[in-house]
Amino acid sequence: MPNTNFLCIDDQQDKTIDDLLSLLSRSNPSLIVVRNTPVDLAVQIKKISAASKADNFGLLLDLRLDQEATEDHPRVPYRGPTLAQELRTRMAEKKISPFPIVLWSITEKFVKSFDETSQDLFDAVFGKDDQIIDKPGLVAAQMISLVDGYRQIANSKKGKLIGTMLGFKQDDDVGLHESFIEEFRYFVESKAVHEIATYLINNLILPSGLLIDEKLLAARLGIDIDQSGESWTQLLNKMVTSKYSGPFHAGWQRWWWFNVEVWWSGLAAKQPNLRRIGATERVKLLNGKFKLNLKAAAPIEEKYSDKFFCVCVATGKALDPADGFRVAEMNVRAWQDTGYVSAFAALNRIEKNRWRISTVDRDRFDRLKKN
Template identity: 35%
Template sequence: MAINYYYFDDDPKPTISETAKGLSIFEDRLKVNAFQHEKWDDQVSFIIEQQDSFDGLILDWSLNNKNQKGDIANYNVEALAQQLRRLIIENDRLKKDFPIVLCSANYRFNEVFCKEVTGHDLFDAIYEKDQFDSEQSVVINQLEDLANGYKIISLEKAIERLLNTTAKEDIDYRIIDFFENNKEAPTHELARFLLNSVIKPTGILIDEYLLASRLGIDIISGRNKDWTSLLEIIDSTKYSGVFSKGWNRWWMSKLDVFWEKTFEKSLGSLNGNERVMLLNERFNLNLDSYKVSKDDKNSFFWVKCKKTNRPLALEDAVLASSDYLQAPWVEDEYYSLNVALREDISKIHPIEKDRIKKIKANYTSTRIK
């Protein structure tokens, strides 16, 4: 059955229905229905009345214009989301939980929005409307998956089933603890925890670029068909729990196991070329190993550059500044040297600031006129 989203925006109806259509090209999976906003009371009542007809909400950040009836939204979007969450917790007028997603056509919305920390806990995903086109399939996958994930989480509370793994030892004990202690928590809290603390960040699960880095493979220049074949081969390591369709991840622990079983060596002891060679040999593939540049010290790739996604060895990586609130099992993020030298110093971790200053001084060539 297709997932339905209700999308509220202050732009004219003809405009927003086309935007919605663009997201509904796979109607059997996802359908987005566009509505103009209403005044507070009508808006909330409408959502309550229609709760059985949607699986998720998409809200436009700015509701400044008048709708067809001439009403301006006398509230901001965060207030609406907050109110809905409240009603969901009360479980009286709203009988189910659902994802609430934020979108905006504003330039560099994500950057600006990040500064408004208070809003973060309210929305399951934030999109710049440009992404509806440039990352169309990803967005559709994610919207669909968010709604499905919520449905699953509302019924299933066992963490190993949610993450779909039998090996409970793969899951950090603190995550298991969290779920044990929060069985009564509302679905959106559990969903947010899973998505923001377990699935999205690097830690027990890794994304495609990190996977490529740890296997020594170059997917930056391009993904060839052998990459797809490899992914099929290591399918047992793929994360298949909630939100896995919208966010492709792989179990690091399972990857380690797979490697040891297949090659009887540990992944970290081999450099990039060696890893790729072994893979190509064993599985008859033609994967390209990532080539180091003259600035790199070695090719024992383990992390990736936060900005360019290229594989990085730890010795070549510059620690990025981190959010002190992140969960303990989440790994650090890094920049490549080139990026770090040109990046805002505020994005670099304080520990590295001196080192970067020294390197900048060393790398500064004098001009010969």
């Protein structure tokens, strides 16, 4: 497997940055990261443009490039988003080849300094003091996947093949939401590679809907992943036809939900609808079909239903939407799922900074609190 080459631009002078980069490289030796200190903007762009001509290239930027300086490296008057914006403009103008731009920062600085209007400039954002330290292997895999995904998009864009770009064997869009097809075709036909990448990540891969992640997949099948052990892995191997194989699939494992439903329906002649049966029955059917030892997930509260179909945004546990409240979300597309917080988490204000109950369910929640 060829190496993936990232250039890191960071103004921090102590060895902390080198230690973090070593952590990433040790977790995945095919990821090579070279660190540079920021320089004058015009010079910096020339250096990055030259480096980007190498195969499998990506850029890792610090949010604040304007804080530290030495005699050899004066403080620069720009930040990461400013540099990223200029590079994206040049990509759109085809002055430089497209490549992923990843942002990393100390979480506290990110909260204080990051302007959400700059979000589309970056393909991923990682915290130096949490994600890099806690899950370096996953971060390294996602960085490599971003570079691979850019190449996959660039190759598919030439033929403007919607289905093929998303990993289907033929250029087929059966099962995809019409609104998604319309928007995605517009991006493929008229937008630059980095804009297509941003669209896929923010509107298809990260939000649940057409695609779902492993935790939601397990919840909808009624399964406790940790207690099921190897049986869960064996079940996933039987669902390979439902797995997403389009851009960025190696870093963000996802499954096409409409294909999972087709797979479930085909397990037996009179297979019951998933939504109508609880976790215990779902798991019993799967164990009987495949001779596995899957364990059913338990409700968050004993009195809750086990007809799970979502995951509580606060606890991360399987939830029947009837036992939760819709959360307020911005710019939700027609093909994306509504998020829910369980009544238990809402009443106990668990992870309160991560959710806010939608006005649609606010009155119902207020009545629950009174009771």
